[in-house]
Amino acid sequence: MTDRVPPVAALATRRTTPLGGFNLTFLVIEIRRLLRNRRTVIATIVLPILLFLLFNTNKRLGALSGSGLTAATTMIGIAVYGAMLAATSGGAMVSIERAQGWSRQLRLTPLRPAAYVAIKLAVAMLLGLTSITVVYVCGAFDGVAMAAGVWLLTGALAWVASLVFAAFGLFMGYLLPSENVMQVIGPVLAVFSLLGGLFVPVSLLPSAMQAIAPYMPTYGVVSIARFPLEGGGFDPTWLLSVLAWTAVFATAATVLFRRDTRRV
Amino acid sequence: MAGDRSSPAAIELQGVHRSFGQVHAVDGVDLRLSLGEIAALLGPNGAGKTTTIDMILGLGHPDSGTVRVLGMPPAAAVSRGLVAAVLQTGGLLRDLTVRETVRLTASLYVAPRPVDEVLERAGIAGIADRLVGKCSGGEQQRLRFALALLPDPALMALDEPTSGMDVEGRRDFWSAIRRDAERGRTVLFATHYLDEADAYADRIILLRQGHVVADGTAAEVRNLSSGRSVRASLAGADQATLAGLPGVRSVEIRGDRVLIQTMDSDAVARYLLTATAARDVEIVAHNLEDAFLALTSDEQDPAA
Numbered sequence: 001m002t003d004r005v006p007p008v009a010a011l012a013t014r015r016t017t018p019l020g021g022f023n024l025t026f027l028v029i030e031i032r033r034l035l036r037n038r039r040t041v042i043a044t045i046v047l048p049i050l051l052f053l054l055f056n057t058n059k060r061l062g063a064l065s066g067s068g069l070t071a072a073t074t075m076i077g078i079a080v081y082g083a084m085l086a087a088t089s090g091g092a093m094v095s096i097e098r099a100q101g102w103s104r105q106l107r108l109t110p111l112r113p114a115a116y117v118a119i120k121l122a123v124a125m126l127l128g129l130t131s132i133t134v135v136y137v138c139g140a141f142d143g144v145a146m147a148a149g150v151w152l153l154t155g156a157l158a159w160v161a162s163l164v165f166a167a168f169g170l171f172m173g174y175l176l177p178s179e180n181v182m183q184v185i186g187p188v189l190a191v192f193s194l195l196g197g198l199f200v201p202v203s204l205l206p207s208a209m210q211a212i213a214p215y216m217p218t219y220g221v222v223s224i225a226r227f228p229l230e231g232g233g234f235d236p237t238w239l240l241s242v243l244a245w246t247a248v249f250a251t252a253a254t255v256l257f258r259r260d261t262r263r264v
Numbered sequence: 265m266a267g268d269r270s271s272p273a274a275i276e277l278q279g280v281h282r283s284f285g286q287v288h289a290v291d292g293v294d295l296r297l298s299l300g301e302i303a304a305l306l307g308p309n310g311a312g313k314t315t316t317i318d319m320i321l322g323l324g325h326p327d328s329g330t331v332r333v334l335g336m337p338p339a340a341a342v343s344r345g346l347v348a349a350v351l352q353t354g355g356l357l358r359d360l361t362v363r364e365t366v367r368l369t370a371s372l373y374v375a376p377r378p379v380d381e382v383l384e385r386a387g388i389a390g391i392a393d394r395l396v397g398k399c400s401g402g403e404q405q406r407l408r409f410a411l412a413l414l415p416d417p418a419l420m421a422l423d424e425p426t427s428g429m430d431v432e433g434r435r436d437f438w439s440a441i442r443r444d445a446e447r448g449r450t451v452l453f454a455t456h457y458l459d460e461a462d463a464y465a466d467r468i469i470l471l472r473q474g475h476v477v478a479d480g481t482a483a484e485v486r487n488l489s490s491g492r493s494v495r496a497s498l499a500g501a502d503q504a505t506l507a508g509l510p511g512v513r514s515v516e517i518r519g520d521r522v523l524i525q526t527m528d529s530d531a532v533a534r535y536l537l538t539a540t541a542a543r544d545v546e547i548v549a550h551n552l553e554d555a556f557l558a559l560t561s562d563e564q565d566p567a568a
Contacts, residue, residue: 014344014345014346014374015344015374016343016344016374017343017372017373017374018374021371021372023371023372025367025368025370025371026368026371026372029360029364029367029368029371030368032364033357033359033360033364036359037359097355097357100355100356100357100358101355101356102355102356102357103355104323104351104355105351105355105356105408105411106372107322107323107342108321108323108342108348108349108351108411108412109342109345109369109372109373110342110343110344110345110372110373110374111372112343
């Protein structure tokens, strides 16, 4: 039987995976998998386009004219909305993977939990970037006029700030064991969007809603994204809103994630 | 079978306990598996097989006692790809193809075996482009096996790998495992199928209620049941006296019927026929199935 036994020395020299298992192959396969999911594609790409067409048609009909609502502000709001849907659903994928037992399968590999979360965040953010790009391309074709620098800056700010939604998605993904996690999150996101001023600027909302608006996770994101376009003073509470909500969601996700990996 | 004690054991468990609430799933297990062994962890449901394997893989931690895999903590062995597993519950992503699943998992190891090689060895090269969600249970299990082959692990743990498979699926699966084990891999598999343990393991470790109740070759475990059962009709049988006869392992009384497990059936029969009013005395030899039932039965010994 001894001839079947592998040399022990050979076993001791085995190394662990660099970067805890974070790698490009993993990322590419994850993205391909996302694009295979019709619901994700609809939420990330089709829905923002439809919204854009809907709002701008309204605008042409004059329904909202004289309200200070320009095509550009609407476009930025819809881009933030798309990034929110995309980043949240990217983060919430952990829920599906937990339900299917894939997280447990991955624990049999050298993949570090932090690398897994980093992959999910990267996928969520890439998806968000796709959504913003799609909306901006629609805007360009539809004649939205902004300086080149403003296009880039508003898009980049909307994207970076949408990290808060990726954290929110992860939090929901670890909170809800459901395979239909997005159906639960959907209504929550709708409230965030309406009260946070994504579609209709906060200044046009009824006063009761205006009072609530600054506490929405969307408020800081969209205000920061519109700042290069609208100018004026930069309100530090916008930044505070984004940072605070990111911290809240990331902490909650971490707590649940620890509970999840401890339980077997 | 004990192996060379100076080299690290493939698996070493010392005084391992693990409870879930009031349930002592693993209740003091000591176990040493040498490199190159193919061992079966045999026992009925709830005997502690899955809990034991989970701890060997670092998926669960003992409440007390130590678990070492190849001389290191389980998590360290897993992160080096030294140990891999096929689990009952390990989920697969339904929206990936078979090949994508293998490629993704391969990307997590430092120097994995080639994707095509493990697909071939697991016998799923022909369905590489199929979506996992469209694969049968047996195909999914062979995919899990392919994933476990990727790091070329020194130790492969399998938890009831053929549950839910049809006869042909089981045979295909085991022939793939067997071919692989011939190359020198240490294999530990949990099963509640006696015939699987008998046919594929060099060594059988019998678990019952979180304890190791027998440990040896299939032949040795079978010998544990070399005794016989003696049955008779006897009104008002005296359990203590029967249990005190030489070689008697257990006495069960059901109404007028007594059932005695013994290593010396002649002595029991002689006693029953000469010293009692017993009628209809029967003597039956045991097989491995009986050994399994006798050693793993949840019923407490009435004489105890």
